[in-house]
Every structure is written in C-alpha cells, then in structure tokens.
Amino acid sequence: MSASRVPINKKATVACNNCSLSDLCLPRGLTKDELARLESAIDKTSKINKKDYLYRRDDPHQAIYAVKSGSIKTSLSTLDGEEQILGFYLPGDLVGFDAFANSKHSCDAQALEDTFVCELNMDSFHELCGSIASMRNGMMRQVGMEIGREHQLLLTLGQMRTEERLATFLTGISERNQSRGFSGREFYLPMPRHDLANYLGMAVETLSRMFSRLQEDGIISVNHRLIEILAPERLKGLGHHQCR
Amino acid sequence: MSASRVPINKKATVACNNCSLSDLCLPRGLTKDELARLESAIDKTSKINKKDYLYRRDDPHQAIYAVKSGSIKTSLSTLDGEEQILGFYLPGDLVGFDAFANSKHSCDAQALEDTFVCELNMDSFHELCGSIASMRNGMMRQVGMEIGREHQLLLTLGQMRTEERLATFLTGISERNQSRGFSGREFYLPMPRHDLANYLGMAVETLSRMFSRLQEDGIISVNHRLIEILAPERLKGLGHHQCR
DNA sequence: GGTAAAGCTTGATCTAAATCAAGCATTCCT
DNA sequence: AGGAATGCTTGATTTAGATCAAGCTTTACC
Known part of the structure; x- marks a missing residue:
C-alpha cells in the first residue's frame, strides 16, 4: 500500500x-x-x-x-x-x-x-x-x-465550451451541497484551480478567466476558493447542454 | 418501449x-x-x-x-x-x-x-x-x-490532440478485434464519420483530415469504412498518453 | 519570521481545430 | 433507373482557447 x-x-x-x-x-x-x-x-x-x-x-x-x-x-x-x-x-x-x-x-x-x-x-x-x-x-x-x-x-468534455463547463460544474456542486443540507449559495471548493481546470479539460488560465467573467457578469462572487452564487438561475441558464 | x-x-x-x-x-x-x-x-x-x-x-x-x-x-x-x-x-x-x-x-x-x-x-x-x-x-x-x-x-477527450485520439481509437479497435479472433489488421468501422467524430470530440472535417493524414504517412489505408493498419507500431506510438 | 514555493490572475500572442464552403461519391427511395 | 438525400473529403478562413509571460498573493517551510 x-x-x-x-x-x-x-x-x-x-x-x-x-x-x-x-x-x-x-x-x-x-x-x-x-x-x-x-x-x-x-x-x-x-x-x-x-x-x-x-x-x-x-x-x-x-x-x-x-x-x-x-x-x-x-x-x-x-x-x-x-x-x-x-x-x-x-x-x-x-x-x-x-x-x-x-x-x-x-x-x-x-x-x-x-x-x-x-x-x-x-x-x-x-x-x-x-x-x-x-x-x-x-x-x-x-x-x-x-x-x-x-x-x-x-x-461536458465533448460538447461544452469552457464557460458552460464551469457553469454546469458550479450548479452541480451547489445542488449537491444543498441536497446534503449545506449551503447551495456559498461554499468552498476543496480543489486547487489546477485540478479543476484539468477535470474540466481546459488550461488554468482559461479557468481563471471564466471565473472572472462570471464574476464580472454578477453571476457569482469569487474569493479564492470561496464561491458565492449570486444568480443561480442565470448560472443554470448558461448550461445549454442539459439532458433531454 | x-x-x-x-x-x-x-x-x-x-x-x-x-x-x-x-x-x-x-x-x-x-x-x-x-x-x-x-x-x-x-x-x-x-x-x-x-x-x-x-x-x-x-x-x-x-x-x-x-x-x-x-x-x-x-x-x-x-x-x-x-x-x-x-x-x-x-x-x-x-x-x-x-x-x-x-x-x-x-x-x-x-x-x-x-x-x-x-x-x-x-x-x-x-x-x-x-x-x-x-x-x-x-x-x-x-x-x-x-x-x-x-x-x-x-x-482521450481531456488530454489528447485530435490525431492522437484517432490513433488510440484505431489501435483499441484493432486489438479488440484481434482478441475476439478477427483480423486486427483489416476491419470495417461500423459507425459513420459523423458518429466517430462526435465520440472523439472533434468536427467531422477534422476527423476526415486525420484519417487522410494517417494515410499520407503510410500508417493506415482508408477506404471509406474499411481500415487497414499498415504500421501498427507507428500507430500505437502516436498514443503518447498511455496509462502508467 | 523570513524566504521560498505554490497558487492565482491578467495580458499578449499564437495555433489547433472549428466553421464555412464547395464538390464528389454513395446510398436510399419511389 | 433517376433523383434526392446522406456521407465523406478537401480547401479557405476564423476563432476559442492554449501558450507564453509577468506580477501578485497566499501558504509552506527552515
């Protein structure tokens, strides 16, 4: 072992x-x-x-x-x-x-x-x-x-553009936290940007830019790994590729 | 149903x-x-x-x-x-x-x-x-x-470039056929280009170009869906991202 | 407590692959 | 058999995101 x-x-x-x-x-x-x-x-x-x-x-x-x-x-x-x-x-x-x-x-x-x-x-x-x-x-x-x-x-990897990948990831985490009795509005991401970028199939720089973009659009608030979802519906709306 | x-x-x-x-x-x-x-x-x-x-x-x-x-x-x-x-x-x-x-x-x-x-x-x-x-x-x-x-x-979707995706797909199919007692050298692909491109996360045109490239390089011979592997080792060598 | 190392962000440039476009081959249908 | 639709390939152009580069912040470690 x-x-x-x-x-x-x-x-x-x-x-x-x-x-x-x-x-x-x-x-x-x-x-x-x-x-x-x-x-x-x-x-x-x-x-x-x-x-x-x-x-x-x-x-x-x-x-x-x-x-x-x-x-x-x-x-x-x-x-x-x-x-x-x-x-x-x-x-x-x-x-x-x-x-x-x-x-x-x-x-x-x-x-x-x-x-x-x-x-x-x-x-x-x-x-x-x-x-x-x-x-x-x-x-x-x-x-x-x-x-x-x-x-x-x-x-996610096969169909979505980078912004949508991050958006669906965040709504997923949010809903998951909520269903576990934690806050779906505010939470810490446990993984570094490096790992999340890899998971979502993009460069760290791109991921960082997408975080910034969502923040500029007033959809989320980012403070390092602490994420606050300001507009959950708009965030969810970015996930165009929802399953039929 | x-x-x-x-x-x-x-x-x-x-x-x-x-x-x-x-x-x-x-x-x-x-x-x-x-x-x-x-x-x-x-x-x-x-x-x-x-x-x-x-x-x-x-x-x-x-x-x-x-x-x-x-x-x-x-x-x-x-x-x-x-x-x-x-x-x-x-x-x-x-x-x-x-x-x-x-x-x-x-x-x-x-x-x-x-x-x-x-x-x-x-x-x-x-x-x-x-x-x-x-x-x-x-x-x-x-x-x-x-x-x-x-x-x-x-x-494949997260790490490989398009040529490598196709190369690993083809070696996979080849080995699979071989292990089933069929020819690993020559086989028909059952799916249209459209489906294979989707599966491999690329545009049909890109897939077609990659087939052409592998053929120009003398690694495979392509006749519509009939594929012949001319240089299996070189094809396998294109798969850089092999699991440790 | 101070220095080194990660971790993160933003900007500038480059490139792999998408998209747009066109033409040919094959299969499907009546 | 003839025509339409589908499937495949190749070329030209565009673009999303990678890569390169730099600075700044937080964390880890003697």
Whole structure:
C-alpha cells in the first residue's frame, strides 16, 4: 500500500446508525440484524493526510470507502507525466468502484485535504452482497450513479465550451451541497484551480478567466476558493447542454 | 418501449454453451445446473433494425443485453438537439448498465446496423446475482470494465490532440478485434464519420483530415469504412498518453 | 519570521481545430 | 433507373482557447 494511513482508535468509530452519512451511503430498509452485520463489517475508519493516496493504480482492491469528511480526487496518470482527473468525492460519496474489472484499482485516489473515510473491506462486501438483497441493490444503485456522473462528464468534455463547463460544474456542486443540507449559495471548493481546470479539460488560465467573467457578469462572487452564487438561475441558464 | 423489435423464433435461439460468445459475456465456472438456469433465463433473442433503438432514456430497466452481431451506440441527447456518444458496443459486449442508478435507462441505445442481441431480463438477473456468486462476480467485472472504458474516454477527450485520439481509437479497435479472433489488421468501422467524430470530440472535417493524414504517412489505408493498419507500431506510438 | 514555493490572475500572442464552403461519391427511395 | 438525400473529403478562413509571460498573493517551510 502506498500512503501513511492512520487508523483511528476504534472506540472513536461512529456506529452506522448514528453516522450522519448513513442515509447517504447505505441502503435503506435493513433489518436490525442486517444493520448490525454491516456495522461490524465496517472494520475501521482511517485518516488520509492531505496529498496522501487512499489507493494507487494496481493496488489490490481491499475496500469500498465512504468519505466522512474532507475530499478525494481520482485520476489517471499517463507515462508522459500528464494526468486526467476523473472525479471529486465529497463527504457522503463512495469511492473504489474502479477496481471491479480485475480486483486491482485502475486509477489513483488522492486526498485533497485531510480526509476521514470508513472502510468496507471487500470480503465483507462480497459476503453482504451475497446474503442481503437490499445491500446488493444499494450497491448497484451507487455504481449506476457513478456511471451517470461519468456520462455527464463526457458530455461536458465533448460538447461544452469552457464557460458552460464551469457553469454546469458550479450548479452541480451547489445542488449537491444543498441536497446534503449545506449551503447551495456559498461554499468552498476543496480543489486547487489546477485540478479543476484539468477535470474540466481546459488550461488554468482559461479557468481563471471564466471565473472572472462570471464574476464580472454578477453571476457569482469569487474569493479564492470561496464561491458565492449570486444568480443561480442565470448560472443554470448558461448550461445549454442539459439532458433531454 | 420505443422500437420495432422482432423477437426471433425461440427454437432458433442458440444455447449459451453453444454460443460462440459465451466465453466473452458469461462468467466462467458455472455448474451444469447453474448454466441451465442461466440458459433458461435468457428468454429471447431480438433483432434491432438499423437506426432503431434498443432502449431510450427513461425506459424502464428491463434487461441486460449481449450483442451477438451488429453494433450499438449509446448516447446522451441534450435539449438543444446535440448528442454525445458514450460508447460503441460490438459483438460480445454487454449493454444496459446505465440503468442501475434508478432502474431507468439514463441514455439512448441505438443500432448502427441490423443487430441481434440476447436478453437477460432484470428479474432473472437479480435472482441469478442473488444465488450464484460467480454470476455476481462476473457481472461486477463487466461493470468494472465499463467504468474502465469510460475512464479511458475521459482521458482521450481531456488530454489528447485530435490525431492522437484517432490513433488510440484505431489501435483499441484493432486489438479488440484481434482478441475476439478477427483480423486486427483489416476491419470495417461500423459507425459513420459523423458518429466517430462526435465520440472523439472533434468536427467531422477534422476527423476526415486525420484519417487522410494517417494515410499520407503510410500508417493506415482508408477506404471509406474499411481500415487497414499498415504500421501498427507507428500507430500505437502516436498514443503518447498511455496509462502508467 | 523570513524566504521560498505554490497558487492565482491578467495580458499578449499564437495555433489547433472549428466553421464555412464547395464538390464528389454513395446510398436510399419511389 | 433517376433523383434526392446522406456521407465523406478537401480547401479557405476564423476563432476559442492554449501558450507564453509577468506580477501578485497566499501558504509552506527552515
């Protein structure tokens, strides 16, 4: 394994039914017994320090991870030293589905800030999927959402101009925060401009210009990574390529 | 449902263990009994006429499909009438994983030519996944491969110049054909230029110019959709952004 | 606490690829 | 078989965004 992973004292582990994320990341409708089995399967909580890797390409598939706090980026690295960022994972998101093809991770997962994750190890995962139908269905739903996010990103990279890419990204983050009970109007972006530009398929300078443009137009207010959405409807309106 | 789907006489259905695709699309190591259950679950084979839809966005998730012959493209359509092609599916490929998020398809699937598919309906799918571990694992492997393909496409759209995009696409198709027992040197592309350009995120004219360039350089020979790879190593060498 | 290193923004210039335009080939349809 | 529509290629022109360059701010590190 690749990084300094500090397992937190087990006593400090939050039980699933007390975890504020349980309704986000876990299937509903488990019996008391099933929930207990799930809880005991989540065998540890880890801290990943900023810039450390949760896993790297070719690492064996040891677990599915739920982000409890902090944030993770996944990316592909090429031989010539470039990278393509594939996704950003915020609290409540599940990471690790990239290893289903051959039980090895197919991309890197790196912490953008100090991050805490729950781990559901793959042995337990398989056992639970085998014996609890709702667990299996919940996981499939999660995998489906992952595929859906990637489709959306393909649409973004393939069809949109740079301003529209940023606009749809920001409305996405905003709605996501809102649905998680945070503010959709004002939030911090966890990633540096460099990473966001890469994710959105443009140069850092272009991204910076687009931030400035949206600010000049009075649509958002930008203060480094703190973003305030001043005109959500206008921002959303910039996303012309919405799915039918 | 959206299209004219002609179910083929059941007697003409090829049994799974005689199907030349079984080793491609089905998990290995089933017992005789399990194989029989799988075979009986694959309840029909359909023909989808060229340009008809196998399914459309928001259609209920009725089945997972295996392409037996022909080819399918999946795509997202936007309100302003644009589309982004997400994938091309050739014989031996499985289609339909886009509906896991909420049991509705999240993209369109259209036949590029007259196409035959096997259908594994979702009731059987769930039952088999619940009771046969190797079936479940095989499906997860397939889903993982799907995610891997999408990651590769994100890298292509996000990092590569147009010539490199085409070069990696062609080497990919070539290797894929080879591994399926077909010629990796000479093959027909099933999709029109328009679709390939969209998939690769460039204008048709640009795609056409890149085909011409590769031909002028003596790397490939192009005759409409018939492609001959003259210098596979040079073609592969154009793909600078290979994964570490 | 001071210096170095990232991180971010803005401006000037350049270029890869889009768009516009036209013509030829192929397929589709009656 | 004939005509229309679709598909493909090549050339000329334009442009969105990359690259190059510089300065300024914040964070990281002895």
